[in-house]
Amino acid sequence: MKRILPLLMLAALVCTSAFLAVQTVMAQDTITKLAPAAFGKLTRPPAVFNHDKHNEKAKLEECVVCHHGGADGKQDKTASTEGTPCSDCHKVKPAGKATSLQRAYHKQCIACHRAKGKGPLACGQCHVR
Ligand code: HEC
Ligand code: HEC
Ligand code: HEC
Ligand code: HEC
Known part of the structure; x- marks a missing residue:
């Protein structure tokens, strides 16, 4: 002993x-890049995303804009889920019509950049070498 x-x-x-x-x-204040373990080995360089700086610059005060909730195929845009990784609900290879993890990121990030006319739209601007 x-x-x-x-x-x-x-x-x-x-x-x-x-x-x-x-x-x-x-x-969240230490996040500068996104490389969720759920993807396994990434095929692209991790997307740049300086969490707090990005949200300050983009004037996004409401966490639920990105951290929504939902279950059983229904999104809940009023339930804030910050602290829950996207991959808890969005699978890399989901069953049926559910939004895949890659599509979840792409749709959320790119749709807003398009709507605001600000923020990167091209692959290499997010997946920076
Ligand atoms: C522009 C979208 C966006 C906004 C707005 C946002 N976040 Fe996040 N946040 C993310 C993404 C993307 C991640 C990485 C999560 C992942 O990939 O699973 C993250 C991660 C986090 C994490 C780390 C734990 C986790 O989920 O992996 C915390 C904690 C967090 N955010 C808190 C907040 C809080 C608090 C607010 C509001 C003040 C906020 N976020 C606003 C996109 C956002
Ligand atoms: C608590 C579970 C949960 C979490 C956490 C979650 N989602 Fe979702 N999300 C859902 C559900 C349920 C739906 C609706 C069914 C579907 O499309 O798969 C959905 C739909 C979506 C959609 C398609 C609808 C739309 O708004 O265009 C996108 C994009 C999306 N989520 C992105 C994300 C991102 C990015 C994160 C992490 C920042 C995230 N989600 C975190 C449950 C969640
Ligand atoms: C709800 C709107 C919204 C969402 C969702 C969003 N962005 Fe942005 N993003 C912006 C705006 C607005 C700007 C421009 C900010 C400025 O320079 O005024 C921006 C700028 C950026 C920039 C340029 C550098 C910087 O930090 O300002 C990067 C990189 C970026 N976004 C990555 C992402 C990624 C990756 C995601 C998804 C995880 C994402 N964004 C989700 C609104 C959004
Ligand atoms: C607005 C930012 C943004 C743009 C533009 C963007 N992506 Fe992504 N992409 C992400 C985020 C965030 C993830 C999830 C985290 C990660 O893999 O870095 C992702 C994930 C991926 C993945 C799955 C993970 C991997 O590396 O295997 C692939 C493949 C991918 N993107 C390819 C592309 C291609 C091809 C384009 C251009 C047609 C593109 N992306 C444009 C933000 C972006």
């Missing part, structure tokens, strides 16, 4: 720091 105790304490420390590292990555 004398030898095992320090090892256990070390293991606990490693687990705590790994947990804290994940927490930092998930905070």
Whole structure:
């Protein structure tokens, strides 16, 4: 037990720091690029998206504009879900007519840029090498 105790304490420390590292990555003010794990290996460079700076510049105060809710095939534009990854509800290969993860991002990002006449529309402007 004398030898095992320090090892256990070390293991606990490693687990705590790994947990804290994940927490930092998930905070919106540290997001500068999007590379959701759900895609696996990306075929394009990760899309640039500096979360807080982008939303400040674009004057988007309402989180629900992007973080909507919904279930059973019905979107709920009034239920705010910030903190829930898009991939929790949008699958890479969904069953039936559901919006795929790639389409969810493309539709949301590009539709707004088009509507506002501001923000990138071309592949290489978001998927910056
Ligand atoms: C222009 C769209 C947009 C707006 C507006 C927006 N977000 Fe986000 N936010 C995102 C995207 C995209 C992600 C990455 C989530 C993902 O890819 O699964 C994200 C991630 C997050 C995350 C990290 C956890 C997660 O979901 O992965 C938090 C927390 C968050 N946003 C909070 C907020 C809050 C609070 C507001 C309002 C003040 C807000 N967001 C407004 C698009 C937006
Ligand atoms: C709590 C579940 C949930 C979360 C989280 C969620 N969605 Fe959705 N979303 C839905 C449902 C349900 C629908 C309607 C069915 C469908 O199209 O698959 C939908 C529809 C959509 C649509 C198609 C309708 C439209 O507005 O044009 C887009 C685009 C979309 N979501 C983008 C996103 C993005 C981007 C994120 C992350 C920032 C996100 N969604 C997070 C549940 C969710
Ligand atoms: C509801 C509207 C809206 C949505 C949704 C939105 N954008 Fe934007 N975006 C804007 C506006 C408006 C600008 C221009 C801001 C300015 O320069 O005045 C912009 C600018 C940008 C820029 C240029 C650099 C910057 O940060 O200003 C990038 C890159 C960008 N958007 C990426 C994205 C991505 C990726 C998504 C999807 C995850 C997204 N946007 C979703 C409105 C939106
Ligand atoms: C407004 C920004 C924006 C534009 C413009 C855009 N994308 Fe994306 N794209 C995204 C976001 C956000 C994701 C999800 C996060 C990621 O993969 O970086 C994504 C995901 C993808 C994915 C799935 C992930 C991967 O890398 O395999 C592919 C493929 C893709 N985009 C190709 C394209 C192509 C081709 C174009 C031009 C026709 C394009 N995109 C234009 C923002 C954009």
